[in-house]
Amino acid sequence: MPGQEHPAARGRVAGSFVPGGPQSAGPANEAQGGASSPPSRSLASRTNRPAVPALIAMLAAVAFTLARWQTWANGHISRFILVGRHFAIPSQLPHGMPVAKTYGYDGQFFYRLALNPLNFHHTAYGITMDRPYRYMRIGYPVLTWLVSAGQHFLVPVMLVVINIAAIGALGYLGAMFAVRGGRHALAGLLIPGYFGLLTSLSRDTAEPLAAVCLLAGLLAVRSRRPVLAAALLAYGALTRETVMVAVAAIAIMRVIGMLRRRTTGARPGREDLAWLVPSVAFAAWQVVVKAATGSVPLLADGGRNAGAPFIAPLQAFRHNFAHIHLHQFEQYDLWFLELAILVCFSVAALLCLRATNAPVHERLAFVLYLIEICIVTPSTWNSLDADMRSFIEVYLLAVIILLGTPRRTLGAWLLPELAALTTPALIVITQRRLTGS
Numbered sequence: 001m002p003g004q005e006h007p008a009a010r011g012r013v014a015g016s017f018v019p020g021g022p023q024s025a026g027p028a029n030e031a032q033g034g035a036s037s038p039p040s041r042s043l044a045s046r047t048n049r050p051a052v053p054a055l056i057a058m059l060a061a062v063a064f065t066l067a068r069w070q071t072w073a074n075g076h077i078s079r080f081i082l083v084g085r086h087f088a089i090p091s092q093l094p095h096g097m098p099v100a101k102t103y104g105y106d107g108q109f110f111y112r113l114a115l116n117p118l119n120f121h122h123t124a125y126g127i128t129m130d131r132p133y134r135y136m137r138i139g140y141p142v143l144t145w146l147v148s149a150g151q152h153f154l155v156p157v158m159l160v161v162i163n164i165a166a167i168g169a170l171g172y173l174g175a176m177f178a179v180r181g182g183r184h185a186l187a188g189l190l191i192p193g194y195f196g197l198l199t200s201l202s203r204d205t206a207e208p209l210a211a212v213c214l215l216a217g218l219l220a221v222r223s224r225r226p227v228l229a230a231a232l233l234a235y236g237a238l239t240r241e242t243v244m245v246a247v248a249a250i251a252i253m254r255v256i257g258m259l260r261r262r263t264t265g266a267r268p269g270r271e272d273l274a275w276l277v278p279s280v281a282f283a284a285w286q287v288v289v290k291a292a293t294g295s296v297p298l299l300a301d302g303g304r305n306a307g308a309p310f311i312a313p314l315q316a317f318r319h320n321f322a323h324i325h326l327h328q329f330e331q332y333d334l335w336f337l338e339l340a341i342l343v344c345f346s347v348a349a350l351l352c353l354r355a356t357n358a359p360v361h362e363r364l365a366f367v368l369y370l371i372e373i374c375i376v377t378p379s380t381w382n383s384l385d386a387d388m389r390s391f392i393e394v395y396l397l398a399v400i401i402l403l404g405t406p407r408r409t410l411g412a413w414l415l416p417e418l419a420a421l422t423t424p425a426l427i428v429i430t431q432r433r434l435t436g437s
Contacts, residue, residue: 048185050175057192058168061201064430065160068202071434078156080204083108083127092126094152107159107204109134113141114148114155120292132297135289139213139239140206159204166208167192167201173215174399180222181357181403187415190399191215195338195425196389202433207392210240215396217243217274218362221250226270230277237282241298242393244282245372249365251275310374316381329428331384337425338388342395344421346370348414349398358404366397387429 073079078097084104093099094115112127113119117138122129129135143162148154174188200207213236220229233250236243254272290296317339323332349356353363373391380390402415 044184048179050172050179050185050188053175053186053189053192054168054172056186056189057171057174058164061164061167061192064198064433065164065201068434072436077160080160080202081105081107081111081156082203083111087128087130089123089126089128094125097126105203105205110137110141110144110204110206111155111159113138114144114159115152117142117145120289132289132293132295132300133241134297135293136241136285136297137206137239138285139235140209143209156204160201163201163204163208166212167197169212170197170208170215173212173219174403176219177215177400177403181405182407183403183415187403190403190415190419190422191396193419193422193426194392194395195341195422195429196387196392196395198426198429198433199385199387199389205389206239207389210236210243211392211396212236213239214243214246214393215400218246218400221274221361222359224271226273230273233274234278234281237278238285241282242369242372244278245368245393246361246365246397247275247278247282249361249368251279252364253361312377312381313374319382320384334387334425334428334432335384337428341421341425342388342391345395345398345402345418348418349401352401352405352410355406355409356401356404357406358401362397362400366394366401369393369397387425 068080069075069077076098079100081097082102082105083093083097083099084102085099086103087108088099088104090099108127109129112125112129113134115125119125120135140159140162144155144158147162148158170192171189174191175185176188177191178188179185197208197211199205213232217229217232217236220226220232233243233247237247254275258268286296286298320332320335324336325333349366353366356363373394376390380386402410402418
């Protein structure tokens, strides 16, 4: 259960400054057989480095983007944004911006903010904001604005470029978690292998960048680098507010450690920056948005984004099951496939909570993310076209826990089998994104 750890696991994970986390790290070469092993020129040894899965993930993202750009988008990268006519004033949009004959998608609001992150008007650049919480997720637009040097014609391109780079970074970070868990670096490709990332890449949304900040922040916590962890998690929280769930897990474990006074590491100090700075940054931005718009975005949209526990997933399951098609693979069938994959990873991670080498705050964060997705509103669960991108943190933390579980506990084939399970969903979603919006 969360909060417990097998003594034998402590020496195999990088040190963590969070109470209850591993306290020491084994040598880097221990996971690969020890320093006395002779150098090998096999393919396995040559690919056992974080740069390899990073390159594979980035090349896959580039290939998918180029294919979608040339097929569905007809050579117009601005179509990725999916500006909808319901929220757009065509005459006021930047020149050449296409308008879809639908409500559009979340990317249109990230695009609006990327044109000028400090423009809080309800309508600007021909796009009207639908809800105040859009202003919370400022990290992705700000980075896009910076790399585009404020040039509006570059924004549609940079929105895509940032997500491609983020997916490559997820391959690198996944490899880091895999190697620290004593596994081959290529096992880290499970991290960027989440099917929801294809939708994020297709529609210019913030999940890839937020995931990078979250995972890099957790690695910084493990490595006892509280300042770096604070910066990464704070930026992640301003990119996607759900990063604050992991911040809360870190804070809870720190407070428990302080109350128990078991180790010197449990005393207040620099280590607390990892949760204190993100909390302050998140609260401060809420104040800024409140001053600019007249409402606190987190509170203004709380009723629309959360509901009674377990009601939404049960309602979605019942509704979608009634529409499942047994003779032709359609959206409802894909929804159940995605749900099955998420459930399999989650159940496997829950069964490994006691055996994993992952620090306790990461295990707690996984449980809290599971609770979070069970209280979101039916609109999130019922979406057939989002590919469960909103549930990405559950998947990421589940993979981290599994990568940190010893082979003798996990078995030799569980991870490959789970990876194979994700393949059909990736194939189907890729086909759909190359032919439809």
